[in-house]
Amino acid sequence: MRTLSKWRFEMNRRDWLIGSAAVAGSALTVRFQRRKYFRDLRPKRSRIAILHADRYSDKLDELVYDGLRLFNLDVRGKSVLLKPNIVEYIPGKPVNTDAQLIGAAAEAFLRLDAASVTVAEGPGHHRDTDLLVHETGLGDQLTHRKIAFVDLNRDEFIKTKLQANYSGLGQLWLPRTVLTSDFIVSMPKVKTHHWTGVTFSMKNMFGIVPACRYGWPKNVLHWAGIQESVLDICATVRPNFVIADGITAMEGDGPLNGSPKYLNTVLLADDPVAADAHLAEALGFEATQVGHIRQASQFLGNIARNRIWHLT
Amino acid sequence: MGLLRDVQAEIETGSLSSGGWVSGNGGRAGIETTCYALMALHDRQGPARDDAIDLLLRTQNPDGSWPAFDGDDPEGCWTTALAVIALHFVRSPSALVEKSLLWLLDNDGREGHWFWKWKFRTVDRAVQFNPEKYGWPWFPGTVSWVIPTAFSLIALQQLFPCCRTERVTNRIQLGMEMLRDRACPQGGWNAGNGIVFGSPLKPHIDSTAIALLALTEGKEAVAIQALNWLRQACIDCPSAYSLAWSAIAFSVHQDQAFNHCIAHLRKALSLTDAISNIEILSLAAIAIKAGESNANPFQVAI
Numbered sequence: 001m002r003t004l005s006k007w008r009f010e011m012n013r014r015d016w017l018i019g020s021a022a023v024a025g026s027a028l029t030v031r032f033q034r035r036k037y038f039r040d041l042r043p044k045r046s047r048i049a050i051l052h053a054d055r056y057s058d059k060l061d062e063l064v065y066d067g068l069r070l071f072n073l074d075v076r077g078k079s080v081l082l083k084p085n086i087v088e089y090i091p092g093k094p095v096n097t098d099a100q101l102i103g104a105a106a107e108a109f110l111r112l113d114a115a116s117v118t119v120a121e122g123p124g125h126h127r128d129t130d131l132l133v134h135e136t137g138l139g140d141q142l143t144h145r146k147i148a149f150v151d152l153n154r155d156e157f158i159k160t161k162l163q164a165n166y167s168g169l170g171q172l173w174l175p176r177t178v179l180t181s182d183f184i185v186s187m188p189k190v191k192t193h194h195w196t197g198v199t200f201s202m203k204n205m206f207g208i209v210p211a212c213r214y215g216w217p218k219n220v221l222h223w224a225g226i227q228e229s230v231l232d233i234c235a236t237v238r239p240n241f242v243i244a245d246g247i248t249a250m251e252g253d254g255p256l257n258g259s260p261k262y263l264n265t266v267l268l269a270d271d272p273v274a275a276d277a278h279l280a281e282a283l284g285f286e287a288t289q290v291g292h293i294r295q296a297s298q299f300l301g302n303i304a305r306n307r308i309w310h311l312t
Numbered sequence: 313m314g315l316l317r318d319v320q321a322e323i324e325t326g327s328l329s330s331g332g333w334v335s336g337n338g339g340r341a342g343i344e345t346t347c348y349a350l351m352a353l354h355d356r357q358g359p360a361r362d363d364a365i366d367l368l369l370r371t372q373n374p375d376g377s378w379p380a381f382d383g384d385d386p387e388g389c390w391t392t393a394l395a396v397i398a399l400h401f402v403r404s405p406s407a408l409v410e411k412s413l414l415w416l417l418d419n420d421g422r423e424g425h426w427f428w429k430w431k432f433r434t435v436d437r438a439v440q441f442n443p444e445k446y447g448w449p450w451f452p453g454t455v456s457w458v459i460p461t462a463f464s465l466i467a468l469q470q471l472f473p474c475c476r477t478e479r480v481t482n483r484i485q486l487g488m489e490m491l492r493d494r495a496c497p498q499g500g501w502n503a504g505n506g507i508v509f510g511s512p513l514k515p516h517i518d519s520t521a522i523a524l525l526a527l528t529e530g531k532e533a534v535a536i537q538a539l540n541w542l543r544q545a546c547i548d549c550p551s552a553y554s555l556a557w558s559a560i561a562f563s564v565h566q567d568q569a570f571n572h573c574i575a576h577l578r579k580a581l582s583l584t585d586a587i588s589n590i591e592i593l594s595l596a597a598i599a600i601k602a603g604e605s606n607a608n609p610f611q612v613a614i
Contacts, residue, residue, distance in 0.1 A: 125503040128518050131551035154336025212335055213380045215450025223454055257511045
């Protein structure tokens with residue numbers, strides 16, 4: 001018959017270890033399951049429109065304008081900020097949002113009576129933003145259409161409390177140009193990304209973080225976790241709209257290496273999460289396989305099909 | 313000299329009442345921009361220059377480092393090396409740089425830690441580099457990058473032209489090895505590594521020029537290759553910012569491309585409508601003056 005002391009001894013050696021592991025596991029589970037966002041920003045329904053375009057041309061002006069009209073957006077008198085994805089100029093590699101699409105979007109918002117349209121980007125590796133804007137052809141578009149450009153790496157910065165706590169950063173210095181805009185449009189180049197799986201509208205918002213404060217690249221955020229930082233940034237500055245460049249997308253080791261993938265699509269959406277979920281599927285992923293899309297679906301936007309309306 | 317005076321006058325006009333200059337559209341003095349502007353005005357007498365020195369002394373963190381801009385959190389970053397270079401260049405008598413140098417010596421790229429060396433050697437091999445060779449990060453706690461490493465090397469070499477301690481000597485050597493290790497296969501430097509995911513990256517003009525400012529010990533192969541690449545890259549470059557950095561590097565290396573680059577820079581400045589960016593104007597002024605003896609703030613005494 002087992003004595004009490006023997007029983008205690010056995011408990012200590014085996015069960016204590018099992019019990020401790022269970023307690024530690026529960027604590028970790030609670031830690032990861034604890035809600036890390038402060039507000040539920042999901043709309044009741046989200047809308048997307050998939051526009052067909054097989055090349056970059058002047059025809060994008062009408063295509064994007066007509067596409068925006070499907071959404072009945074109220075941008076009259078508002079300051080619109082277009083945030084494209086301008087990373088690095090590599091001839092033959094479709095790594096950047098196409099300049100012609102950016103120009104077409106700017107024109108369309110002006111036609112919808114926006115008070116102003118500004119194109120703004122903070123390139124992650126390249127310190128010579130003027131050169132990058134010139135090389136990518138964006139400079140010509142801006143000049144031709146008389147659109148202002150702001151280098152977000154060298155803007156005025158405002159210390160901002162983050163509206164989610166995935167990265168643990170708590171707060172970030174963010175550009176005034178972004179924080180004071182009425183209507184923010186994320187314009188990603190659709191591509192796969194070595195570290196985050198994909199670069200779509202939410203990952204594109206990483207570029208608003210000023211390199212002048214966080215370095216070229218914004219390495220502080222890499223170490224805090226790219227996906228976690230993306231969630232915190234988008235919870236704080238949620239894009240109002242998405243215009244994604246999937247005419248020539250990129251597959252492979254993005255953000256810089258990869259092969260063209262011709263999706264022949266410009267995707268418009270009023271929900272960045274719905275947009276990214278659709279784009280993930282277009283590139284052959286389950287949306288929930290991408291960590292930041294899966295997490296964002298809990299508070300930033302919708303991925304459930306019954307909450308997404310297709311306008312085209 | 314007319315253009316230089318005009319540019320210097322423009323810089324002086326842009327000085328903030330609280331001292332220093334903003335970066336781009338910023339509202340507060342940026343330490344990096346202020347350093348360049350101070351270098352550009354080093355031979356001018358006046359309140360803009362004096363206020364800039366005061367600003368640098370006022371914004372120095374208690375640990376000797378500098379933040380990114382006036383009013384920033386008191387965390388040191390890459391601007392520390394630039395502030396040391398700028399204050400050394402203008403011979404500020406009240407500059408307290410001993411602590412700054414210690415801060416620089418203590419600030420390693422994160423790959424210098426044994427755990428990350430192991431990780432980058434075994435698990436994370438997407439980026440091809442030797443983690444044994446590390447330099448300086450943009451911010452403490454992150455990995456080494458080309459530009460902060462080059463600035464830190466220049467600062468250490470300028471302040472210790474001779475009689476270096478073993479620690480200083482080793483750190484300079486290690487930083488130079490890191491730059492050699494990260495060079496792009498075609499010559500020159502990108503922001504960090506030369507090869508990522510098995511593909512060679514395209515060099516950047518400014519990174520290449522700034523790295524060349526730190527690698528001046530003899531004519532080594534990596535510097536010669538970088539200079540060859542830079543000469544070609546400048547031919548069609550429309551950017552005053554990149555041309556200015558190139559001219560500063562050509563000046564230090566006494567490269568024949570200097571005069572051509574300066575001519576190209578002058579043209580770029582005249583073609584661009586009213587450049588108001590103080591950082592670009594300051595670098596242009598430094599470049600134009602760099603042809604004069606002892607007028608290059610990034611010159612490392614050999």
